[in-house]
Amino acid sequence: MNKKIIFMGVILISMLFGGILLNKKYDKSIPSVNADETLSSDQIVEKKSEGFTKKLFLTLQSKNFRVSSTGIKSEPNEISVTVDGTEQYLSEVRNEITIITSELSKSTIFESYPIIVDVKREIVLSDGPNLMEFNKILMNVQEGLSDYDVVGDISSEYQKSITIKTSISSSNTKAKKLAREIEEKVAEIIKTDGVSNFDSYKIYVKNKDGGIIK
Numbered sequence: 001m002n003k004k005i006i007f008m009g010v011i012l013i014s015m016l017f018g019g020i021l022l023n024k025k026y027d028k029s030i031p032s033v034n035a036d037e038t039l040s041s042d043q044i045v046e047k048k049s050e051g052f053t054k055k056l057f058l059t060l061q062s063k064n065f066r067v068s069s070t071g072i073k074s075e076p077n078e079i080s081v082t083v084d085g086t087e088q089y090l091s092e093v094r095n096e097i098t099i100i101t102s103e104l105s106k107s108t109i110f111e112s113y114p115i116i117v118d119v120k121r122e123i124v125l126s127d128g129p130n131l132m133e134f135n136k137i138l139m140n141v142q143e144g145l146s147d148y149d150v151v152g153d154i155s156s157e158y159q160k161s162i163t164i165k166t167s168i169s170s171s172n173t174k175a176k177k178l179a180r181e182i183e184e185k186v187a188e189i190i191k192t193d194g195v196s197n198f199d200s201y202k203i204y205v206k207n208k209d210g211g212i213i214k
Helices: 002-026 041-062 087-105 131-144 175-192
Strands: 067-073 078-083 115-119 151-157 161-166 202-206
Touching: 041 067, 041 078, 041 087, 078 087, 087 115, 131 151, 131 161, 131 175, 161 175, 175 202
Parallel strands: 078 115, 161 202
Antiparallel strands: 067 078, 151 161
């Protein structure tokens, strides 16, 4: 009887000890994974940018500003706000919009970004000779330069010149290089469009102060 009790005790101790080991082996807590940890740095910036610009747009809209778009730009870094209206309307609201945007950007990764407030830019169409060809040039140039965030108004004098206004700063060390890229892109567009006398067009790229970048 004593042997039987001892034997059963050994079994119970073995089962208990085995259970402890088994528990230690398999009872490992699964670490929680932060969604941001699975994203690249660029994806994190993009995600934060989307959230910030949406919040900014809704905030400005709720205050009855005629806001057209909000965005985050890189190279150079900046927060951009575009409004619908005239230059006079822009001058009336720019300061207030800048203050609101600055307050919202505090404690975010965009806090140090310069804030650029501007009006929505349109191409300037004309009513001269060969109107269809002329306006087609401007429309195609605008579409061809859509990847350049710095491009603003586009105007032209028929068979003489095309002028591209930009937000490029005169102090930007890459200003000349970027202006040359835009010039070459415009030249390629009007040439491939089969524009008559395309060689007669002078292409001018202006900085944000209105000066021609040479």
